[in-house]
Amino acid sequence: DVVMTQSPLSLPVTLGQPASISCRSSQSLVYSDGNTYLNWFQQRPGQSPRRLIYKVSNRDSGVPDRFSGSGSGTDFTLKISRVEAEDVAVYYCMQGSHWPRTFGQGTKLEIK
Amino acid sequence: DVQLAESGGGLVQPGGSLRLSCAASGFSFSSYAMSWVRQAPGKGLEWVSAMSGSGGIIYYADSVKGRFTISRDNSKNTLFLQMNSLRVEDTAIYYCAKGGSGSTGTKVGFDCWGQGTLVTISS
Numbered sequence: 001d002v003v004m005t006q007s008p009l010s011l012p013v014t015l016g017q018p019a020s021i022s023c024r025s026s027q028s029l030v031y032s033d034g035n036t037y038l039n040w041f042q043q044r045p046g047q048s049p050r051r052l053i054y055k056v057s058n059r060d061s062g063v064p065d066r067f068s069g070s071g072s073g074t075d076f077t078l079k080i081s082r083v084e085a086e087d088v089a090v091y092y093c094m095q096g097s098h099w100p101r102t103f104g105q106g107t108k109l110e111i112k
Numbered sequence: 113d114v115q116l117a118e119s120g121g122g123l124v125q126p127g128g129s130l131r132l133s134c135a136a137s138g139f140s141f142s143s144y145a146m147s148w149v150r151q152a153p154g155k156g157l158e159w160v161s162a163m164s165g166s167g168g169i170i171y172y173a174d175s176v177k178g179r180f181t182i183s184r185d186n187s188k189n190t191l192f193l194q195m196n197s198l199r200v201e202d203t204a205i206y207y208c209a210k211g212g213s214g215s216t217g218t219k220v221g222f223d224c225w226g227q228g229t230l231v232t233i234s235s
Contacts, residue, residue, distance in 0.1 A: 001174075031219065039221035041157070048207060048225040049149075049157060055220060092157055096219035100173050101147075101159040 002027050002095050006104035012112040019080040021107045023093035028073050030097070037096035040069055040078045043106075044089040052091075053078065085111060114138040114224045116208045121229030128198050128233075134191040134208030134226060142166070142186035145211035145218050148193050150204035151228070158204075161193065162211065162218045169217075176202075198233045205230050 003026040013019045029036045040053040051060050053069040056076060066081040080087055088111060093104040120132040134146070148160040161182040162171045170182055181194040191208055206229050209222035 035219075037219040037221075041221065043157075048227055049209075049222075050225070051221050051223050054223075060223065090156075094157075094159075094221050096217075096221055099171050101162070101218060103157045103159065106156040 001100055002029075002098045002102050004093055004095055004102050004104035006091075006093060006107050009105060009107055011107055011109045013080075013083045013109060014112045015085065016082050019083050019087075019109060021078045021091055021093075021109075023071075023076045023078070023104050025074045025076075025095055027098065029076075029095050030073065036072060038069075038071065038076050039094045039096060040067075041092045041094060041103075042087075042089045043092065044086075049092065080109075083109070083111070114210065116210060116224055116226035118206065118208050118226045118229040121206065121231045123232045123234065124198055125235050126198060126200055126233055129194070129196045130198065130231060132193040132195065132206055132208075132229060132231070134193075136189045136191065136208075136210070139210070141184075141189040143213045145169075145213075145216075146184060146191045147209045147211055147218050147222060148182065148191075149207045149209050149222070149225075150202075150231075151207070152201075152204045155204075160206070163191070164217060165213065195231070198231075200233050203231060203233045 041049040043049040057069045090106045117135045147162040179197045183192045208226040210224040211218035
């Protein structure tokens with residue numbers, strides 16, 4: 001199975017400051033069609049998960065542009081340019097290039 | 113509006129069975145891959161099973177293979193998860209999640225999730 005490793009697991013951030021979450025996969029996520037299927041999800045306290053970004057860098061509709069995704073191969077990053085109170089959540093990366101689908105352990109973002 | 117609504121969770125003894133349902137609305141159900149994803153109390157997300165829109169392609173996590181069966185009724189816009197030989201470690205919130213259409217399937221993750229249904233396995 002492809003192991004997804006996130007860091008840090010806990011991320012205290014001051015309001016208005018940037019935040020960055022790393023996600024590394026144990027195998028390349030480049031699929032045979034040339035696409036890289038690395039997706040990011042946000043789960044706010046007490047809520048269901050919500051997809052933020054798909055295929056490395058494509059933001060979902062309604063996701064603020066302060067969220068951005070980047071990376072390639074086995075190394076990926078989710079960045080929040082300026083953290084707001086509503087960003088308090090656990091963030092998960094998930095790979096869709098291999099079976100079984102696998103998630104990272106989650107990164108808990110909190111306000112410092 | 114795209115909506116997913118799970119039902120069927122509850123308290124079951126180890127070794128027992130449960131059938132979860134997920135009623136979908138607001139999209140062309142038969143065109144989209146669907147999945148079940150679970151979350152044990154206080155833990156992260158674990159993908160459980162996926163089925164293509166037509167139902168012809170199915171995958172399971174090793175942890176549930178041989179015990180769980182995913183199915184769908186496209187005439188009723190409903191996804192199912194039959195869970196047999198349940199174990200304490202199957203205790204979790206089970207989410208129904210919508211994948212992509214066609215060959216994209218679940219590669220792009222899930223753009224809509226239900227509210228989840230809690231399954232508790234305990235004697």
